[in-house]
Amino acid sequence: MSAARPVALVSGASRGLGLAVAEHLLDNGWSVAAFSRSRTEELDKALDRRPDTFSWVRADVVADDMRRTVALLEERTGPIDVLVNNAGVLHQELFLTTSEQRIDELFAANLIGPTRLAQACARRMAGRGSGVILNISSINALRGFRGVAPYSAAKAGLDGLTRSLARELGPAGIRVNSLVPGYFETAMTSQVTDQNRDRIKRRTPLGRLGTVDEIVRVAAFLISQESAFITGQTITVDGGLTS
Numbered sequence: 001m002s003a004a005r006p007v008a009l010v011s012g013a014s015r016g017l018g019l020a021v022a023e024h025l026l027d028n029g030w031s032v033a034a035f036s037r038s039r040t041e042e043l044d045k046a047l048d049r050r051p052d053t054f055s056w057v058r059a060d061v062v063a064d065d066m067r068r069t070v071a072l073l074e075e076r077t078g079p080i081d082v083l084v085n086n087a088g089v090l091h092q093e094l095f096l097t098t099s100e101q102r103i104d105e106l107f108a109a110n111l112i113g114p115t116r117l118a119q120a121c122a123r124r125m126a127g128r129g130s131g132v133i134l135n136i137s138s139i140n141a142l143r144g145f146r147g148v149a150p151y152s153a154a155k156a157g158l159d160g161l162t163r164s165l166a167r168e169l170g171p172a173g174i175r176v177n178s179l180v181p182g183y184f185e186t187a188m189t190s191q192v193t194d195q196n197r198d199r200i201k202r203r204t205p206l207g208r209l210g211t212v213d214e215i216v217r218v219a220a221f222l223i224s225q226e227s228a229f230i231t232g233q234t235i236t237v238d239g240g241l242t243s
């Protein structure tokens with residue numbers, strides 16, 4: 001990592017987990033480069049608080065050229081040490097009625113775009129001989145749930161990407177892991193019905209959904225030197241739901 005202030009790129013930092021990871025890193029001496037398709041009030045406040053260390057550009061992980069986006073952000077922050085590949089989209093619908101367009105969108109946002117982003121960052125990291133990529137997966141990649149088939153398949157694909165990249169990029173000094181959260185409270189889970197929320201709690205040994213902070217702390221560990229010998233792993237943080 002850079003001698004001075006390490007730099008993390010966080011995709012999807014306008015709210016939820018991405019913004020929480022960005023804020024945690026900024027509070028702990030990092031510079032953060034971020035993008036999302038839209039701005040939110042909470043993102044604006046975070047950018048105002050740290051004009052020197054927090055950079056954001058508007059970009060779509062599906063539609064935009066990730067090589068250009070990464071180059072643009074590096075011009076502002078310096079070389080990116082860590083990618084938190086976080087942007088993702090959930091849409092719940094039974095498989096039999098899901099349109100082909102929706103299937104394409106879910107794969108594009110949760111797998112193809114993040115794969116291109118990982119490549120854009122990995123090429124630069126490989127040239128420097130070090131880096132960390134943390135892919136944000138989901139327990140839907142590990143267990144079957146109704147109404148989320150394309151999302152689950154895309155996230156399982158991301159875990160496959162993690163394992164292969166760890167092998168291929170390890171010799172270049174790049175670690176690659178998946179963080180696999182269970183359900184935690186954000187805008188994404190606000191669409192989970194009360195009935196499903198109760199079912200999730202009943203099936204979770206710890207009896208509740210997670211908090212964003214509980215996921216952030218594990219993300220911070222997985223990108224830090226504390227986990228310097230961990231690569232190619234899927235680390236599950238789900239209150240025991242998949243145990």
Ligand SMILES: NC(=O)c1ccc[n+]([C@@H]2O[C@H](COP(=O)([O-])OP(=O)(O)OC[C@H]3O[C@@H](n4cnc5c(N)ncnc54)[C@H](OP(=O)(O)O)[C@@H]3O)[C@@H](O)[C@H]2O)c1
Binds near residue numbers: 014
């Ligand atoms: N919440 C959960 O319970 C849960 C559980 C397991 C895994 N996860 C995973 O955790 C990650 C974060 O989820 P969250 O709960 O924080 O979701 P969220 O609150 O909906 O935030 C998603 C973020 O991704 C961005 N984003 C979505 N599509 C994008 C695109 N095409 N290009 C660029 N940015 C895009 C959004 O910004 P814009 O809309 O402004 O672009 C937003 O900043 C996701 O990968 C999700 O699949 C969440």
